């Protein structure tokens with residue numbers, strides 16, 4: 147056992163705070179501060195600080211489970227469990243074809259796992275039906291970024307640029323709760339004389355730090371951004387030279403914005419004309435300014451257009467691709483960035499390549515040693531895939547996701563999952579989704595494995611193994627290796643993360659998200675490397691054989707003795723990585739950013755007489771995503787023990803509800819009940835529920851799966867509900 151601290155990163159959100167792990171006698175680790183990582187400089191939120199609690203044997207899975215004849219999950223050997231999965235998936239494939247087998251991944255998987263899962267789906271199963279829960283997080287921003295800039299990297303600049311900017315507009319981000327250590331970048335912004343504008347229907351903990359808080363009606367951020375652009379034009383604040391030199395498509399976007407005059411926008415959003423004018427002044431007057439979006443504007447059925455409208459504002463004012471300025475997305479999940487780059491997304495191959503691009507297929511097929519024509523085409527997006535369970539898709543392999551809690555219209559999705567012929571789940575705990583499985587495999591956690599993640603900055607990081615996993619636990623890579631072998635592919639699925647990363651480098655080479663110049667050695671020495679980072683010289687051995695059956699198909703251990711970088715080619719004149727994108731040109735064919743003309747439209751489900759109130763959903767500081775891990779941590783549960791319905795005193799009075807009274811929230815999709823939390827910090831026409839809990843208070847029972855036409859993002863952030871008092 148190692149006794150010294152291992153520097154690594156947090157298992158939870160996309161900030162990927164640095165932390166040190168020291169083994170403890172009970173086989174888990176002690177988490178302590180790590181001050182050499184510049185993003186958090188030792189600070190950790192409660193989730194990161196308590197993350198070791200999920201390593202304890204009494205909260206985690208310690209043995210494979212299989213469903214017995216009586217329908218109960220019982221412990222089984224690894225061989226029995228793996229045999230059952232191979233038989234279940236294989237039977238479906240034989241009887242109904244490869245697309246009847248689905249694969250669902252997660253934004254928490256390391257790059258190596260996400261890459262291998264995508265390869266497994268396409269090479270071993272031959273299915274097009276793979277997507278992941280990151281579709282529910284950042285996909286609208288990704289789609290808008292690609293349209294405008296030709297590239298999606300959440301933040302095109304490091305967080306350290308924020309304090310030096312003149313003004314930041316935060317749209318729909320409550321980072322004071324979701325990633326608290328990041329708040330310091332914004333307090334430093336203010337200390338340096340910059341200003342912070344927060345746009346959120348609720349006066350959140352983040353909004354309390356703002357110089358100006360705008361509280362638009364949920365689902366109207368698109369109109370708000372258009373109204374601001376209208377004022378920019380009307381007040382003569384367009385950077386004409388920048389628009390001429392660095393963009394295309396301005397006239398159409400300009401015309402669209404001119405149709406959104408301030409009084410009209412005030413009527414739609416509830417944000418007053420003076421506040422709109424003040425926002426434009428604060429944003430335009432400094433030399434530099436940024437817009438950062440998060441789930442608020444993105445999780446809408448018009449999320450891509452909404453983000454596009456904010457990007458248009460940045461382009462018209464000459465902010466994008468200039469120092470200390472621009473548009474960025476605050477990615478949420480731990481590997482939300484890398485997880486969307488390397489092939490677990492329905493339409494994508496590694497390196498952010500498109501599955502329908504013949505050249506991309508040929509390149510990746512070459513690395514994988516398969517015929518490009520054997521690769522399936524694009525599949526369904528996450529919600530559509532889940533909605534097809536039990537009908538078109540008969541068996542599912544699911545990793546690192548808990549859609550029974552996190553998917554929209556969750557009762558329907560739970561019913562779809564129950565209707566499957568066969569479900570296999572790999573997870574660290576018995577999540578609500580795992581509890582429905584035919585086979586559950588217990589897998590290693592972040593402290594027990596090595597692998598890379600890519601943070602919200604686009605910085606590729608190395609998480610390092612600090613302890614040996616308990617007996618009975620295997621890594622996701624080992625699971626995929628074993629399943630591939632059982633399904634007839636003996637080689638090409640290494641279990642050593644660094645070996646997988648070396649293959650990923652080759653697969654990503656030349657792609658938009660080019661990792662080919664990044665090695666484990668560099669990640670250690672440089673504390674992370676920003677992509678794109680193409681290889682120079684012989685850093686990537688193009689001749690290396692990663693085909694199924696080639697030498698990289700050999701397995702190797704992932705023990706604590708593994709030396710990160712031991713396989714990496716060391717090359718003079720390495721590419722330094724790219725902390726800041728677009729300073730010279732955008733990633734479009736002509737180097738110009740594209741304005742995308744967008745116009746306001748209503749959310750998919752406006753309130754009416756039957757459902758007169760808006761519901762918006764979100765997060766609390768002490769829980770993470772579906773809560774599968776954090777609900778098992780006593781300290782976090784004490785801080786955030788259950789769901790609640792946040793509502794304005796006027797709404798509470800109409801309902802006759804007092805603080806703590808149970809309130810039923812009813813939508814066209816179902817009913818959820820949770821205690822009232824009465825506050826002036828929310829609009830009187832809106833209620834808020836956090837979505838971390840299953841059962842009676844499950845917020846996603848209510849949410850609307852109306853999809854964005856481009857990103858296929860469901861509309862988590864706004865739907866129509868009614869409130870009912872509950873007798874107890």
Ligand code: SF4
Pocket residue numbers: 156157158159160161162163186189190191192193194195324325326327328
């Ligand atoms: S902010 Fe995010 S990465 Fe940092 S400690 Fe908290 S959960 Fe972990």
